[in-house]
Amino acid sequence: MDRLRQSLLDAPLIQKGDYQYFVHPISDGVPMLEPGLLREIVIGIIRKAELEDVDKIVTPAAMGIHISTAVSLMTDIPLVVIRKRxxxxxxxxSLSKETGYSESEMYINDVHPGDKVLVLDDVLSTGGTLLAIAEALDSIDADIRxxxxxxxxxxxxxxDGTKYEVKTLINVTVEDDEVVITDEHGDG
Known part of the structure; x- marks a missing residue:
């Protein structure tokens, strides 16, 4: 994960109120996403994720789409995008998602009881989006692999404290005007 690590260390920071926010091609679409970085991330996901018997990749719009599309192309697992429309x-x-930044409705189509799914997203921050998705998938009786x-x-x-465990490729924090890598191998 050398490219991912370096891209995070080089990420520009912006101030949003009292919060320092890093701007990254995976989470924001800017700066430009280099193919080598995307390839490294996709390989990392394929190595880390439980893919056996997975029927569908499920991702929220918008910033999970590029990652999930690349994983779908590499694994031949169909992709379901959770939309805001x-x-x-x-x-x-329908599911309600609440993050540290916003609250909105999202909509899942094409996931059915018994479907074995891999949920992919760009960033785990507040956990609001992933929790809402996991609970909605459970309500459908999908099997979250x-x-x-x-x-x-x-x-x-x-x-935290729920039955849902999230694997990550890298863990970070922002301290003293810079991105700090707290775990280069992520969780899981």
Missing amino acids: QYGLDGEI DIVAVIKKAGENEL
Whole structure:
């Protein structure tokens, strides 16, 4: 994970209120995402995730899409994108997600009882999005085989103390105007 590590160490920081926020191609789409970094992340996910018998990759829009698309292409596992727009299709499930930054509705289509799913996301920060997704998938009676986030921001999150475990590729925090790697191998 040399490229991922270095890209995080080089990530620009911006101030959002009292919060220092790193800007990264995986979590923000800027700066530009280099193919080598995406390839390294996809290989890391494939090595870390439980993929046996997985029927579908499930990811929230928008920043999970590029990672999940690449994993889908490498594994031939179909991709389901959880959207912020309601389509009204048969079987559509609504979920409310609340993060440290916003609250909104999201919609899951094409996941059915018994589907074996891998949940992928870009960043685990507050855990609000991943918790809402995991609970919605449980309500559908989908079988969550694994949950993977590329980057975990240090600190407590809403998944702590729940039955849901999230594997990560790298864990970071922001201290004294710089990104600090707290665990180069992530969780799980």
